[in-house]
């Protein structure tokens with residue numbers, strides 16, 4: 460199988476745009492009739508939903524954020540104002556944990572499930588998965604929709620799922636069931652490879668043919684290292700409870716956005732405007748419903764707090780016409796130092812420089828200290844063997860990569876206002892190991 464839904468995935472740009480515009484018109488009507496929030500929002504902003512007829516028109520509407528959602532659900536309001544359906548139509552209820560304390564509530568219908576699963580099914584097929592493949596899902600089953608909707612996607616393409624839910628499963632799973640793929644995060648897949656080696660199973664000699672990395676943003680360098688360790692291609696998947704499921708095809712030239720099912724645009728909050736192809740900004744998404752469709756929670760012009768760049772709307776070498784975006788990064792993982800931004804992924808890139816990986820496990824954490832004038836970035840890296848770890852080479856490679864495309868940071872570093880310190884530990888020596896939950900790898904302590 461080359462495509463999951465060939466006609467839609469390879470549609471010409473004109474036809475695709477027309478299909479999207481048709482869905483936008485229906486979705487606006489659905490929002491007006493069913494969403495308590497959007498009904499009021501149209502009135503308040505003097506928008507006639509019937510005037511919103513194309514993707515260009517969407518760019519004229521205000522943006523809403525996660526805060527807007529939290530302000531329109533209990534205890535702030537009596538009702539869940541983003542909920543578009545009666546309670547007896549709700550199939551599942553989800554909460555996004557979020558860092559802000561109050562989770563956002565999402566209501567999904569069975570239709571929503573099928574549309575989410577279709578996005579993953581297209582993505583799996585674009586990564587050469589199909590009938591006969593057996594995939595271990597390390598992503599957690601629970602309030603996050605990812606693992607569950609991937610499992611439903613597998614049913615649609617005749618694939619077997621081994622729903623482990625975490626990456627600490629026994630190596631026997633690999634020996635006994637000969638899975639062909641694993642879905643997990645870069646670091647979980649690296650740790651799994653090390654554990655397999657210890658138990659006498661060389662990852663490169665195992666049944667695994669490809670890996671899917673998702674759940675968090677990563678540097679190209681860390682993916683390259685993971686590919687080397689396993690000896691297989693690693694594909695990227697980006698998904699969220701809001702319904703943005705984008706997948707990298709086997710050509711690895713950006714993540715395809717399933718344009719007929721979700722509308723994605725890129726917005727620059729500083730400019731207060733949408734940006735063009737090739738420019739970085741926040742991902743703003745709009746749920747798209749096919750005419751006659753229903754959604755439990757509907758979002759129009761929703762700011763996801765993730766950033767990306769639209770790479771191209773041209774046809775991909777894989778034959779798909781749906782637009783491609785760069786690996787999204789989390790705005791929450793971006794820090795500003797003396798007027799310049801950098802992201803956790805920039806630190807990761809410095810760590811995973813090819814020559815560093817003779818000495819490092821890849822595990823790292825970084826802390827920022829200081830004030831407005833003087834900032835210290837302290838980077839801790841874990842050595843495979845603390846007695847045989849060429850610190851000078853690692854420092855040099857890190858600095859070269861970290862400062863390469865950041866002229867302003869490079870300048871404040873040379874002037875001595877940005878101090879970059881390095882710390883090396885043996886296995887298990889990083890601070891995050893002492894804290895439960897997902898490691899926080901860039902911590903701003905200013």
Ligand SMILES: [Zn+2]
Nearest residue numbers: 708775777779
């Ligand atoms: Zn492609």
